[in-house]
Amino acid sequence: MKKRIISAAMIAFLGVIASAQQIKFEEYNLPNGLHVILHQDNTAPVVTTGVMYNVGAKDEEKGRTGFAHFFEHLLFEGTANIKRGEWFKIVSSNGGANNANTNNDRTYYYETFPSNNEQLGLWMESERMRKSDISQLGVDTQREVVKEEKRLRMDNQPYGNLFTEVQKNLFTKHPYHWSTIGSMDDLNAAKLVEFQNFYKKFYVPNNATLVVAGDIDVAQTKKWIETYYGSIPQGTVAPKNFPKDDPITVQKEITAYDPNIQIPAYVTAYRTPGNQEKDSYVLTMLSTYLSGGKSSVLYKKLVDEEKKALQVAAFNQTLVDYGIFAFFALPMGETSRAVLQGDIDAEIKKLQTNLISEEDYQKLQNQFENQFVNSNSSIQGIASSLASYSVMNGNTNLINKEIDIYRGITREDIRNAAKKYLNPNQRIILNYLPEKK
Structure with a gap:
């Protein structure tokens, strides 16, 4: 009998935990196609604003690999209203932290601020989407940054290129064939206009999801989102029809x-x-x-x-x-x-x-x-x-x-x-x- 009581108590406890884990959210689309997700949690005075773009290494063209990861760096260079070199200063001076990451399928940028700076985070990400500065100076600077990253993380790191070898042999037709960091030769050969066109093609509201999570007032957040993102024009997003690999039938x-x-x-x-x-x-x-x-x-x-x-x-x-x-x-x-x-x-x-x-x-x-x-x-x-x-x-x-x-x-x-x-x-x-x- 005692065992049954303990077991029932444990089940009840786990039920409470599972219930507490439920993440409530609201999602909707702006007329320009931007998908918005809001999660309100007022237990701590922080807000994360993130934008995930539906672009990763697989969206690149053969001979021009590494673009998506390159943009993870390039889009911190500045915008029409944020001067070059100011992005990280603005974030840190307002008590925030930020980062970005890329994989084969998507790219994600985010800022986490004290909740009294929620509006700042929303504005900064709208600036990145509306008018990032894709200049020759920025491209040349970030090329060197990415080259150094590749040297440190892959070329000079034990087993650093192992997974790249797996990818390029496991996939022959699908663009999972190449690594996220791509080829330095491809990035060196690319012209400025190619980077500008990549930005216009993928960094548009109808290819993005905006998430705002934390200590927010939902009604006010929606107003800010409409103000900062509503007028950004949508782009033309092509369907993702990637070639399929034939089944592997021989080791x-x-x-x-x-x-x-x-x-x-x-x-x-x-x-x-x-x-x-x-x-x-x-x-x-x-x-x-x-x-x-x-x-x-x-x-x-x-x-x-x-x-x-x-x-x-x-x-x-x-x-x-x-x-x-x-x-x-x-x-x-x-x-x-x-x-x-x-x-x-x-x-x-x-x-x-x-x-x-x-x-x-x-x-x-x-x-x-x-x-x-x-x-x-x-x-x-x-x-x-x-x-x-x-x-x-x-x-x-x-x-x-x-x-x-x-x-x-x-x-x-x-x-x-x-x-x-x-x-x-x-x-x-x-x-x-x-x-x-």
């Missing part, structure tokens, strides 16, 4: 070299469904089962018990059009790729043949419940999540409902996904080796 093995490493890395990668399909969620859960923590299957076997690997991981990279499911392993001592591959394949075979135990399944569910409870713990995080779910998933309310997708995944779903996507004839194998002396 492909490639070798690449890195002068910055001493220990080889072995990667096995599979092309999987985009993030709006249920199987994408199943594969994320599957990857967590395999390598989510020190008690996970692969870590416990290859690192902890058998000492065959220094590091091992399985991860599901979720993108809009496709996903990338990959295994990564650093061998211990003289352990060969064949040995590591054999052990990983054996675990895949188990997943394809048998259901995971009920105990492991409940452990997975608990992990994802815990992630859900701990997610969106800041206004800045909530703003980013609202924008991401809207732009990349087409459903803003996934911020509240995504956990239900994971709750609905069964052990049979996990087995079926392993059988459907993780077969030897559907993969590439990358041998990422120290450069020969």
